Amino acid sequence: MSLNGKVALVTGGAQGIGRAVVQSLLQSSAKVAMVDLNKDLGEECKAQLDAEFGEGNCTFIECDVANGDALRDTFQNTVDQFGHLDIVINNAGITNEKDWEKTIQVNLTSVIKGTYLALEHMSKENGKQGGTIINVSSMAAFMHSPHQPVYTATKHGVIGFTRAMADAAIQGDYGVRIHALCPAFVDTPLLQSVEDEDNMGKFVKFKDDFKRSMSKFGVLQPSLIAEGMMRLITDTSLHGAVMKITCSKGIHFHTYEPMSA
Numbered sequence: 001m002s003l004n005g006k007v008a009l010v011t012g013g014a015q016g017i018g019r020a021v022v023q024s025l026l027q028s029s030a031k032v033a034m035v036d037l038n039k040d041l042g043e044e045c046k047a048q049l050d051a052e053f054g055e056g057n058c059t060f061i062e063c064d065v066a067n068g069d070a071l072r073d074t075f076q077n078t079v080d081q082f083g084h085l086d087i088v089i090n091n092a093g094i095t096n097e098k099d100w101e102k103t104i105q106v107n108l109t110s111v112i113k114g115t116y117l118a119l120e121h122m123s124k125e126n127g128k129q130g131g132t133i134i135n136v137s138s139m140a141a142f143m144h145s146p147h148q149p150v151y152t153a154t155k156h157g158v159i160g161f162t163r164a165m166a167d168a169a170i171q172g173d174y175g176v177r178i179h180a181l182c183p184a185f186v187d188t189p190l191l192q193s194v195e196d197e198d199n200m201g202k203f204v205k206f207k208d209d210f211k212r213s214m215s216k217f218g219v220l221q222p223s224l225i226a227e228g229m230m231r232l233i234t235d236t237s238l239h240g241a242v243m244k245i246t247c248s249k250g251i252h253f254h255t256y257e258p259m260s261a
């Protein structure tokens with residue numbers, strides 16, 4: 001499906017899963033703001049994407065999503081450059097159990113902030129045209145991970161926040177579809193960081209357990225995660241979806257029992 005005329009903002013877009021979805025969005029003719037902390041990587045990535053898709057379709061914005069003011073400016077900058085906003089993918093994430101407060105800030109607080117900023121620019125409540133938000137969680141939200149307790153907590157938090165906001169969007173008639181995406185292990189540089197004491201602190205001793213899980217469950221390619229994201233963006237029947245992507249079942253959805261008293 002063509003996304004011609006649509007504008008997307010992807011955090012953590014210069015590498016790994018974010019990079020793969022930036023590529024898919026450009027292939028579908030969307031304009032894309034690729035937001036990332038890593039300036040060198042972002043500029044290199046933009047040059048490659050300009051060569052492939054032509055200049056003017058992708059912009060790189062250097063931003064630490066944990067800096068609320070900078071994130072606000074980044075959203076405004078995107079709208080100033082491309083005129084409006086239709087798709088926001090809150091994807092930037094880290095795994096750092098040593099600096100666990102930073103992990104909460106990047107993986108959860110910034111996703112909340114990114115969702116609120118997206119709504120400021122897209123919600124019908126604010127006189128805008130509607131859109132789609134995807135918040136990146138993880139299969140860690142459905143499993144116990146001895147090596148990543150705070151990472152796991154943040155990914156649980158992303159699902160809870162996203163589902164509640166999806167309900168708010170429906171009841172408040174925001175015209176914005178809000179989803180959570182939960183990939184299993186994906187072949188990106190983030191996977192290497194879990195073997196590093198600087199990132200994992202005392203939990204690094206559980207790295208063999210982590211590697212065993214990886215060989216048991218397998219490792220996905222970022223392109224499949226991008227495919228899942230594109231389905232969430234283009235299938236307008238989906239709202240408040242919790243998409244899971246695993247090696248054994250591919251792209252599928254988590255279902256919840258209806259609440260009973």
Ligand code: NAD
Pocket residue numbers: 011012013014015016017018035036037038041063064065066091092093094106136137138139182183184185186187188189190191
């Ligand atoms: P990655 O480390 O390969 O890429 C993350 C990108 O985010 C990098 O370009 C990095 O520079 C950027 N980034 C990090 N902190 C940032 C910040 N504060 N501000 C702006 N940009 C920042 O990681 P990935 O594997 O592509 O992960 C993307 C998302 O997917 C994360 O939320 C991660 O938790 C989630 N996820 C990853 C896996 C996996 O196995 N790789 C599995 C499930 C979920």
